[in-house]
Amino acid sequence: MPAIPKPRSICVFCGSRVGRDPAHGRAAQRFGAILAAHGITLVYGGGGIGLMGVLADAVIGGGGRVVGVIPEFLKQREVGHGAVTDMVVVDSMHARKAAMFERADAFVILPGGLGTLDETMEIMTWRQLGLHDKPIVLVDVAGYWRPLRALLEAAVRHGFAAPESTRLLAIVDDVDQVLDAIATDAPATPAASARF
Numbered sequence: 001m002p003a004i005p006k007p008r009s010i011c012v013f014c015g016s017r018v019g020r021d022p023a024h025g026r027a028a029q030r031f032g033a034i035l036a037a038h039g040i041t042l043v044y045g046g047g048g049i050g051l052m053g054v055l056a057d058a059v060i061g062g063g064g065r066v067v068g069v070i071p072e073f074l075k076q077r078e079v080g081h082g083a084v085t086d087m088v089v090v091d092s093m094h095a096r097k098a099a100m101f102e103r104a105d106a107f108v109i110l111p112g113g114l115g116t117l118d119e120t121m122e123i124m125t126w127r128q129l130g131l132h133d134k135p136i137v138l139v140d141v142a143g144y145w146r147p148l149r150a151l152l153e154a155a156v157r158h159g160f161a162a163p164e165s166t167r168l169l170a171i172v173d174d175v176d177q178v179l180d181a182i183a184t185d186a187p188a189t190p191a192a193s194a195r196f
Contacts, residue, residue: 007135007182009041009067011104013119015112016050023142024111025054031110031139031175032058038179039064043103045096046070046088048081051110056081069099097122106135106182110175111144120148124168127188135185136169137178145171164188 028051042059046068059066066084109120155161170181
């Protein structure tokens, strides 16, 4: 399978909290450093707190470019990051996801809460429906996403998702594997998996 071109920008979905396991913060920091070292623009939710803040700080600290996308009403709650290269302020969560999608060549999911789950499911569904075929990589840091992996497998096993759905995203255990996973991403075959 031929490698796809190196992405110019990667959208990262992750938590506005750091979580209890220090491995999550270390992974966000390491991935930010990787993005900066490879000259890949970070596109993310614009927050200056939680894993979002750790990630953005690491990219900025490495001299990289960061594009934040944040709804007006969340600028205070998520403490909009004051040092990003470009902050795009939108009027809704729907507009936020659309703006991040437009600016990204690939998607990476680090640990997070309900918002991260929402973003993950939507970007997977869009790929399933053939609205895009951009790589999606789930980083299962310290086994955090094991329950989600089990749920996706159960959806296939119980006949609520096609077996091809497993090709909608790659799953890796470490952020150091992300760029390789993107480079070898296989097309998703939306026609075969578009039925729910």
